[in-house]
Amino acid sequence: MAMMASSFAASALPLKTIPGSYGPPVIGPLKDRLDYFWFQGPETFFRHRATNHKSTVFRTNIPPTFPFFRRVDPRVIAVVDCAAFRALFDLTLVEKKDVLVGDFMPSTSFTGDMRVVVYMDPSEQKHAAGKGFCLDLLKRSAGLWESEFLSSADVMLTVIERDLTASSSGSAGFLQPLQKCLFAFLCKSIARTDPAASPEVGECGFLMLDKWLSLQLLPTVSIGVLQPLEEIFLHSFAYPFALVKGDYQKLYSFMDKEAQEVIRIAGEGFGLTKEEAIHNILFVLGFNAFGGFSVFLPGLITTLGRDKTGLQDRLRAEVRGVLAGGRALGFETVREMELVRSTVQEVLRLNPPVYLQFGRARRDFVLNSHETAYQVMKGELLCGYQTLAMRDPMVFDDPEAFVADRFVGEKGRRLLDYLYWSNGPETGQPTTANKQCAAKDYVVATACMLVAEIVRRYDDFRCDDSALSITKLEKAKEGTEAQAASVEAGRPGSR
Structure with a gap:
């Protein structure tokens, strides 16, 4: 017992x-897997166990489990409060090797056998080079x-406007136009490639990434198909890379041909081989x-389009005020849009694009929650x-509610220390010494630009209450259209 006690740091709790x-x-x-995917769903799964154990730290199993096909250890220590969650970012306490999605790791064949x-x-020696390359590209x-x-x-x-005008149902889906938008701009920004250089990649590249990403994550996510078919066919084994090998090879060949500039930077600046550069580019891109934007931005769009509290009017006033006089919409101007930024951050708080974070204990240590400490053993x-952690009632007032101006002002800015969506x-x-998302600031700024562009462009913007579709786009009125044209003329890259 003396040896056990000495391996843990002292705690006042x-x-x-x-x-x-x-x-x-x-x-x-198996029981926990069925609860997680079928009977309860992830949020109820964690909430129910935290309530039953009267603790925000508890032991449970987490999918995937492949008892007959592949060895994956589902045992975890679940953490659902802000205080204990911070241990997952302390790399003196936890290791991040091969735990992006828990003990399960998709086959490296999806990333060129590396x-x-x-x-x-x-x-790890190569982490600094790879992360440094990503930071440099950004x-x-x-x-x-x-x-x-x-x-x-x-x-x-423009595509959504056209589809809505032509629609007989009075609505237009926005997911496919959004994904095409994301794929084109990310290829041009990150990899310095234009998807239009390859007709197949330009037209279907986003679908190739969708399939490549989905096959890796299918054992860990619920897609809402008829049970028990989902459990039998989607969650019982890992899918083989062979199903998307052809598409991935097309993307690889496209980057090999078109992304020569960034491949050169990877080699000359960071010592990465061509293969390492391309596979890392494709993973960061896909x-x-x-993947992250495709999960996050639809929720942001529907939050904006379904709001009935007058938020759009407040956002519109802020955006058009900042852009008055023909100022360009961009990173600099969205920094002045405090309500826009807070709205984006509140969506990230309630619905983070990656809702699970993992870390394996490097050593025995004491995990501190708000009022209690727990012993964690090396290797656990x-x-x-974080969907629950960032709804911690000991940190956030009215934590389950969407409060657009939650992060406005001095008090709101202090709460940003508990916004964990970016790892x-x-x-x-x-930095190269941590695992925080390299594009953290770019994600928030990009989402702010999307919100600002929507409320700048439209006097009213409405989404369907039950689907990813837009039901109303009311273009800016004449007085505002002149202002919008002035803003357009001053926009970066305008012609």
């Missing part, structure tokens, strides 16, 4: 045993990022950027469910 259990082999993980940087721990693309996004967003909104896997606090900065 009362030390308790972590509640919960994993149940009997096979049966316990581990890309997001699966590496910062202690720094070089800052100006291009603005103009390419706004240009692609203009195409997207998983981090395209921590699983933070680190919003007040943190991504």
Whole structure:
């Protein structure tokens, strides 16, 4: 017992045993898997167990489980409060090697038989080169990022306007135009490539990424098909790369031919081989950027389009006020839009694009929650469910409600230290020594530009209450159209 006690740092909080259990082999993980995917869903799964154990830290199993096909250890220590969640960013306490989606790791055949940087721990030699390459690409693309996004967003909104006018149902879906917009602008900004250089990639590249990403994550997510078919066919085994090999090879060949500039930077500046550069570019493009935006931005759009509290009017007044006099919409001007930024951050708080964060204990340590401390043993896997952690009632007032101006003002800015969507606090900065999202600031600024462009362009914008579709687009009135034209003329990349 003396040896056990000495391996843990002292804590001023009362030390308790972590509640919960994993149940009997096979049966316990299977029951938790069915609860997670079928009977409860992820949010109820974690909420129910936290309530039952009267603890925001508890033991449970987390999918996927492949008891008959592949060895994956589903046992985790779940963390659902802001205080304990911070341990997942402390790399003196946890290791991030191969735990992007828990103990399960998709086959490296999806990434050229190599581990890309997001699966590496910062202690690994190649992590600094890979993360440094990503940070450098973003720094070089800052100006291009603005103009390419706004240009692609203009195409997207024009397509939606056309589809809505032609629709007999009075609605137009926005997911496909949005994904096409994202794919085009991300290729141009990150990889310095124009998808139009390849007709097939230009037209279907976003679908290729969708399939490539989906096959890797299918065992870990629910897609809402008829149960028990989903459990039998989607969650019982890992899907083989062979199903998307042809599409991935087309994307690889496209980058090999068109992305010579960034491949050169990867080699000369960071010592990466051509293969390492391309596979990392494709992963960052497909998983981090395209995948993350495809999850986050639809929720932002529908939050805006379904609001009945007058938020659009407040956002419109702020945006048009900042852009008055023909100022260009871009990174600089959205920094002045405090309500727009807070709205984006509130959507990230309630619906983070990646809702699970993992870390494996490097050593025995004491995990501090708000009022209790727990002993964690070396090698145990921590699983933070940030959808609940960022609704912590000890940190956020009325935590379940959407409050657009939650992060406005001095008090609101202090709360940013508890906004964790980027694998680190919003007040943190991504570096080669941590695992925080390299594009953290670009994501928020891009989302702000989308909100600003919508309310600048339209006097009314409405979404269907039950689907990813737009039902009303009322263009800016004459007096505002002149202002909008002036803004358009001053926009980066305008002609």
